[in-house]
Amino acid sequence: MNPMDRKNTMTAKATHYRGGRIFTAAEPAWAESMIVEDSQLTYVGDTVTADALTRDADIVELDGAFVLPGFIDAHTHLLMMGQSLQKVDLQSAVDLAGIQDRIGRFAADNPTAPRILGRSWLFPALGGRPPTRQMIDAVEADRPVYLDSNDVHSVWVNSAALHELGIDDHTPDPLGGRIERDPATGHATGMLYETAVTQIVWPALAKVVTDHERDVALAAAFERYLADGVTGAVDMALGADEVAALERALAAGGGTLPLRVAGHWLITRTDSTEENVRQVREAATYAQRLQGPWLRMAGIKIIIDGVIDSCTATMKEPYSDGTNAEPIWDLESLAPVVTAADAAGLQVAMHAIGDEASEIGLTALEKAIAANGIRPRRHRMEHLETITKDNVQRLAQLGVVASMQPVHADPAIQENWRAVLGDHRVERAYPWPEMTSAGAVLALGSDAPTAPHPPLPNMYVATTRKSAIDPTLPPNLPEYALPMADALAHATRDAAYSCCWDDLTGQLVAGKAADFVVLDGNPFTDGAGSLLTSRVGLTVVAGRIRHRTTPRPL
Incomplete structure (x- = not known):
């Protein structure tokens, strides 16, 4: 016209x-x-x-x-982000004394709080010492204390929290997770990793949160996002509580939300393929019902491995200390779930940080394509902090969206990341331009609350590879910096594409929102x-x- x-x-x-x-x-x-x-x-x-x-x-x-x-945050956790705003922020604590001081002051200022929640502590703050429950007990022994690590893949707790969780010397490790134990005594040290977090800590804390508290936290997340220029978000760990909170907000808004939300239902691995696939069917039921322009169930989320900072990401070569991590989902358990989701028309989003994890995920997708044949599909792989060059090409050829978070590459939080790898792999860290050079779509997000949510500092890291926390630090592999126009497009146009909103939003053109x-x-x-x-x-x-x-x- x-x-x-x-x-x-x-x-x-x-x-x-x-x-x-x-x-x-x-x-x-x-x-x-x-x-x-x-x-x-x-x-x-x-x-x-x-x-x-x-x-x-x-x-x-x-x-x-x-x-x-x-901006469309292509990977976030809305309710968790809102809840994190109420936790003790420990990211800038440079040592154990600083962490203990913040916990102690919060405890003194909130004498009636039934438990103390903290977030974003960094391993280097402990100076090479392993976190222990006794370190927290020294400042708060009576009330349970739960401290999310910066990447939210591990939780450091005190003795009272272990008691509240029912963890003792006989509690088995959950499948894909670990309850850290003192090798000399066998007692739990207070560190919980991966599925010990998602299957023990999260459900326990969810039971003591009211719907009203969830609604308040979600509203706070919406408010922060709008203030920072975000008009859409892709929530990457939805469960029943999160969906219920979003639907209450949708009803309160008369069929609208403050910003657009697409979601992925979190699939929890069990030792039963039938149960794992049943969870896919549950997600498909939500997807059939929630397909509006404001709230849409896009697909499923699978966490194949952990994170590099705690050496739980699954690597092709060992960490600098000679250890490695088994995947949370091996190929045998993953392939049936991916195939079922692909057949149901769901988007599959796979957390894959280690280079072996992306290998497993791409192979599972190839098996799904072989089983289900040619059909519309737009699957995603999340984080990709390390990935082989060959698998970058595979990812692009399969049409998989590379969903990555510039803020994770901030030089201020790289010390431990680089140390635990300690070899040639640190020289290809967070290789964003390799994705687009291979022909893949690159979508940028924050992964809040594992990292700060505001998109403008995130774009600063994307375009400079410098630190938004401390801009005086040297850049982290500056050859991987993105041109300004490309970075902004990856955080808007391509983020919309990542969740199938490309006909709705993400560009300023006639006919779109x-x-x-x-x-x-x-x-x-x-x-x-x-x-x-x-x-x-x-x-x-x-x-x-x-x-x-x-x-x-x-």
Whole structure:
């Protein structure tokens, strides 16, 4: 349709966002004005044409401000993120004394709290010593204390928490997890890894959280995301409690949410293939019911391995100490689940951090394709912090989306990561450009709360490989930095593609949703450093202003 022909088709009251520097993440890449009717963009282009189309429209003068599609966090955990905002933040604690001080102060300030929850502690803070329950007991022995590691794949607890969880000398390790024990005594040390977290800690804590508390945490996550320019999120660990909270929010919003949410149902490995596949059928039931533009069950999530920092990621070669980790899902257990999900039309998202884990996941996908034949499919692989060059090519050939998180490559949190590998593998860490060079779609996200959720610092890491926490640190393999336009497109257009929203949002073009962000800085003209100082002026979702920041004084 000729743009001028649209003038006679406009029925709703239009709003003309006029005179900006608009990055469309499409072709052409730049525009000056946008026309919004109801929830949709009806024109994106030059201001002269937009003026002619909207003589009676409401005008929002952008005054040259930078506009881009709303960020879509391609991998996050919304409820967990909201809950993490209420936990003791330990990431900047540089030593054990600092961790203990923060726990002690929180305990003193909250004498009636039944338990103490913390987050984001880093292994280097302990100076090479293993975490023990006695270290926490020294400052809080009476109430249970649960401290999520920075990657949320392990939890450090005190003696009271072990008692609350019912863990004693005879408690067996869950399949795919580990209860760390003192080799001399056999007693639990207070460190719980992988499925000992997801199958013991998470269910126990979920029982003491009310629906109201979940609703408050989810609302807090939405509020933070909107304030930081995020208009959509892909939640990567949904269970019944999370879906119920999202549906309550959807009902409270009259069929809308503050931002768009796509979700993946977390599949927990058991020793029964029948039970594992039953969980896929359960996810398919949710997917049949939840397919709206605001809440959509996209598929399933499978955590093939752990993480490098705690040496639970499954590698092709041993860690620097000579150990390695078995996968949580081996190929024999994984293939039937992937095949069943593929047959059901579900997206399969597989956490694969170690280079052997991605090998297992890609082989499972090939088996599913061989079993189910040619059909529409858009599967994903999450994190890919290490992956062989051959498997980068396999991933691209299979049409698998590479879902990666720049913030995980921040130099400020790399010391332990690099030390536990300690060899040539650190020189190909987080190889984002290799994915696109091979022809794969790269979608960027945060994995909050394992990392900070704000997208602008995340884009700073993506475009510089420098630290958003401490920008004075040397960059982490700067040859892997992404061009600005590419990074922003991977966090908007390609993030939308990753969850099958590419016909709905992710680009500023006529016919797509009016989901966009206005910044008070422009990284194309002000440089990547401005991503650390720019503020979100407006966040618009489906044509509605969901967040507005008062302009800074001159």
